[in-house]
Amino acid sequence: MKLFIRGTVQGIGFRPTVYGVAKSLGIRGYVLNKGTNVEIGIKENDNVEEFLNSLMKELPPFASIDEIEVKDETIKGHEGFEIINSSEGEKTSVTPVDTAICDECVRELYDENNHRYLYPFINCTSCGARFSVIENVPYDRVNTSMRDFEMCEDCLAEYTNPMDRRFHAQTISCPRCGPKYTLYGKDKETVVLEDKKNPIATFAKLIDEGAIGIAKSWGGMHIICKFEQANRLRELYKRPAKPFAVMFRDLNAIEKYASLEEEEEKLMIAAQRPIVLLDKNASSDVLEDISPGLGNAGMYLPYSGFHYVLFHYLNPDGIIMTSANVSGEPMVIRNEDAFELKAEYLLLHNREIVNRIDDSVVRCCEGKNFFLRKSRGFVPTAIKIPYKDRVLSLGAGENVSLSISKDGNLFAFR
Ligand SMILES: [Zn+2]
Ligand SMILES: [Zn+2]
Known part of the structure; x- marks a missing residue:
């Protein structure tokens, strides 16, 4: 019996879950990524129905299944259950989105005895960069910008251990083998770090x-x-009135500056971790320079290991953290282009950004979320439509709205 599973089934820990369920039920066969989908082979006489029922109950948080096609084909070999090498195949499913670092990884990040203590690229099968690092499918390390970083023995041991929460986590890395940050001055010179401090600590001090x-x-x-530098930033980047996004250490810090409804709080800590437009507190005038003349400001919480490490070293509870781009241009993603922006210091790492992903901006109103910018965490997600033709739709206005449809999936951007 072969099962072909279409949907968001790669890059979110789907194969390890299939493996765990199959092992627990004594199912024999295999699972693999094929194109953008997953194929599961199950030996004759094994209980497919029981397997599927269990799998549906244990799906990883970001998995979503659009279709399961069953083919009555005999499976040869495979007396146990295994994850086998990915292969080419149809490309109809959706690439998984980037999701904020999970609680378990945050716990490890702050654990002095963990070998990923304060490691900014920490992640697992449930969290981390995905769409931003993917060049091609299937979602395997060789098809991502992590290809340049060969796993060390420790990471390989986790990657190959079915009981480990990083089992088959394609972007797994650690301080020994992963990407690294370097701190530069504005003339591209490397900043010498005091007392062997790490570059993030020095950046935070600056x-x-x-x-x-x-x-x-x-x-x-x-x-x-810092907030106090808002007007200097406006002069430097010739942004006289544009609102800046601000990132806060945690929800408690936000509550000092803004009123927070329950639905807004939920959205701020969700795995998509968008910028949420919040009403400023009347008592606080600190944010006036952040969004001059406006009653609200775009606020968000740390979403990557790097942000948590930065706040570990920073004194303030909140900072300006706004997209780095030349006015009217998209956000900068290449290291060499960042120097054009004339910042005083640049903290850059050596992992390539494959797909540019700006922060999503959302406003909550009467229980509904309205997107001012739909990007990280929400794109690409498909809306199912009843036709398979390829259609490009373009909206009018100064900000481009567009959608592309293909094979019954419609992707909307704005
Ligand atoms: Zn994690
Ligand atoms: Zn490693």
């Missing part, structure tokens, strides 16, 4: 002292500085 910096994240780069 920000504390009033510097304007740029930091590379998962899907793009951000301009970073």
Whole structure:
């Protein structure tokens, strides 16, 4: 028996889940990524129905299944159950989105005894960069910008251990084998770090002292500085009135500056971790320079390991963290282009950003979410439509709205 599963089934820990369910039920066969889909082979006489029922109950949080096609084909060999090498196949499913670092990874990040202590690229099968690093499908390391970083023995041991939460996590890495940050001055010179401090610690100290910096994240780069530097930032980048996004250490810090409804709070801590437009507190005038003349400001919480490490070293509870781009241009993603922006310090890493992903911006209103920008965490997600033709739709206005449809999936952007 062969099962062909279409939907969001790659890059979110689907194969390890299939493996775990099959093993627990004594099912014999295999699972593999094929094109953008997953194929599961199950030996004759094994209980497919029981297997599927269990699998549906244990799906990983970001999996979504559109279709399961069953073919009555005999499986030869495979007396146990195994994850086998990916292969080419149809490309109809949706690439998984980037999702914020999970609680378990945050716990490890702050655990001094963990070998990923304060490691900014920490992730697991449930969290991390996906769409921003994928060049092609199937979603395997060789098809991502993690290809350049060969796994060390420790990571390989986790990757191959079915009981480990990083079993088959394609972008697994650690301080020994993963990407690294380097701190530069504005003339591309490498900043010498005091007392063997790590570059993020030094960057945080410079920000504390009033510097304007740029930091590379998962899907793009951000301009970073303290609130007090807002007007200097406006002069430097010729943005006289444009609102800046601000990132806060945690929800408690946000509550000092803004009123927070329950639905807004839920959205802010969701795995998509968007920027949410929140009404500023009347008592707080600190944010006036952030979004001059407006009653609200775009606020968000740390979503990558890097952000958590940065706040570990920073003094303030909130900082300006706004897209790094030349006015009217898309967000910068290449290291060499970042130097054009004339920041005083640049904290850059050596992993390529394959797909540019800006931060999503959402406003909550009467229980509904309205997108001002639909991007990280929400794109690409498909809306199912009843026709298979390829159609490009373009909206009018100064901000481009568009959608592309293919094979019954419609992808909307704005
Ligand atoms: Zn995780
Ligand atoms: Zn490693």
